Amino acid sequence: MRTKGDYHAALEHLSVLPPDNLSKNMLEKLKRVFVAFKSFQQDFQEHDPSILNTGKLDVNATIDRFEAVLYDMGDVAEEYDDANTRIYLTIMAERLLQMAKLFQDEPEQQSFQRGIVWTAELSSKTEMLYVIGLGLSDEKDITVRGLEAVKSCERVYLEAYTSILMVDSTKLSEYYGKQVIVADREMVESESDAILADADKINVAFLVVGDPYGATTHTDLVIRARELDIPVQVIHNASIMNAIGACGLQLYNFGQTISIVFFTDTWRPDSFYDRIKENRALGLHTLCLLDIKVKEQSIENLARGRKIYEPPRYMTVNQAIEQLLEIEDNRGEKAYTGETLAIGCARVGQPHQTLISGTLQQLVDADFGGPLHSLVIVGNKMHELEAEFVKEYAIDKTSFDEIVKRDYSL
């Protein structure tokens, strides 16, 4: 997640460092490392790597220089604990590793191999905040990289208010061998500094269902970490935003994504109607994310200040369609109708995933089973191959053929 212009930014960063942070000797050494690295990169950009072995680049001289820089970096990293500089060193080490792969076939270059081992150690040495995506379903959907990171952490938080994992936190604690602290919205917003405490000295993990950047809320934590000069590494995972490809429609034909919230007696928001209309005007598919209510209080409990929470509620495809049709009835702009083709999706990415396609009217009573649900309103750009895939799980194949002929000329 460290995203600046790398060593350029690092050089700039060095020039503003308070001088008493670092001995003059070390500062000079550090600058030498950055400058040397820049020169390496130029060499590698000027020379096509594939001609390395044809003698146009002096391999042995390059390796000698590599080695000298690596050991300089080692000296600096050992004595220096500024998080920014450490992460720049790590970036450089990783780039050197990439370049180094070009030399791996030369068996005599053992001293260089030692350098590689050293850079690998440096890479794993920096303490930081890990923001780790857990994927779609349960404790085994974490990536191997993510699992290793969790195991290296002294504190592990689970974000538990924008989405829901299909296992509870005690199961996660057991699987990771680490106590998992459930962080609700309040905690993340008001105690972010407690979450980040010491993350420049120990590893801290913040676990997020799906992908870390699926929801807006976590960028706050990342921005706060930056302000505190704590390095952040994000470990990505599947989220509904890409896993929805499982329905057989191509991801690049989706327009903007919308969220549908539970109607109440007095609050029936429909601003997403315009988004669907915009997407459909361009022929694009619309992914509708459906509301989740977690840790909600009843009005009575809220009024009495009792922290008693209602059981979680998940909007079903059926409820979403009912609301959509009600809005269309009110607006009447034909952004879609009961005859529009859609795909109801339940438990996407889980082994017992269910997909059913049909018109909104056909799907309003279909049985999708347990949570989580989402809905795709199909756009007019549907391709023949997409249609073939979607027909496979049509609620009624004969009627599907008719709709495809009517609306898609396929």
Next chain:
Amino acid sequence: MRTKGDYHAALEHLSVLPPDNLSKNMLEKLKRVFVAFKSFQQDFQEHDPSILNTGKLDVNATIDRFEAVLYDMGDVAEEYDDANTRIYLTIMAERLLQMAKLFQDEPEQQSFQRGIVWTAELSSKTEMLYVIGLGLSDEKDITVRGLEAVKSCERVYLEAYTSILMVDSTKLSEYYGKQVIVADREMVESESDAILADADKINVAFLVVGDPYGATTHTDLVIRARELDIPVQVIHNASIMNAIGACGLQLYNFGQTISIVFFTDTWRPDSFYDRIKENRALGLHTLCLLDIKVKEQSIENLARGRKIYEPPRYMTVNQAIEQLLEIEDNRGEKAYTGETLAIGCARVGQPHQTLISGTLQQLVDADFGGPLHSLVIVGNKMHELEAEFVKEYAIDKTSFDEIVKRDYSL
């Protein structure tokens, strides 16, 4: 990935089974299972699960029925090897497991617990084709679930023509303890039946960089597997389509995704220009995926039928911007200009990820390092929090502030 209407489809499936596939007795048993399961589901839909313990649903009677059905299912599964029916049984077993969680706190219901163990075994018993996403970078980006699946497979293929993993297949083979067969486009298209051979008797893995549904091409294999009655399970992972959230822009504000291919002297396609224009007219961000050329032959080698391949080529952010500006010069419809805000992204999701924001003109010469690159053209819906995040890695923060003021009134 089995996506039909579950037991409804299963019942239908049973009625068309050739009678000699199954003894009459077993067929009756199987139908009884499906009907009983349907009735369970109705019970659970009619009764809010949270009132189970208040006596409104007869818990003990339900558990007795559960148990009977589970053992019937066991009989059938043991004697029956039709892949479709096996997968329906698995789906039911998993749903029963979900419902069963409601009872887990009742210690006396041990016979029911045995049923749970049995369903868990059934769930893991079906042989199939696994289509497994490898994520963004290297061998450790696979999910734990995916890794377990790979280890259970007798043959493991790696799709190697739509994207590139940053490690080679020998490293994967080593890490998985399985020989990884690199499958190029030709192989997947012309030998799909060889890939799928016996996948109803043994597990076969098809590995895909990113998410399995990131690219169109793999749906063919899934459709072919279905035709051969081979169960398919997809294991999702991060892809650039959701990991691009790392740039700090919200995924739900992205429009359709475009691909930019390498211009040649004679082929300079620009059809995506209209897509960018459509997105920007709605204020939406555009993710531009940049061309990868793998296993390309030179015209000379192609003409002489020599299977000698050029080194892989990856389009840089710089090349993409040059092409974009050339197209804008030709078309002149101001879908974007050199002054449009954009984000160049390199190695998204890898530890040495680089992001730089600025105008297209500012980014055309910026240094992004090695592959893979992608580009985001920022839409006018950028929110203040997004802008704060994006400013962090601006090529020039002062000019960034000016642009944001000029184009976004922020």
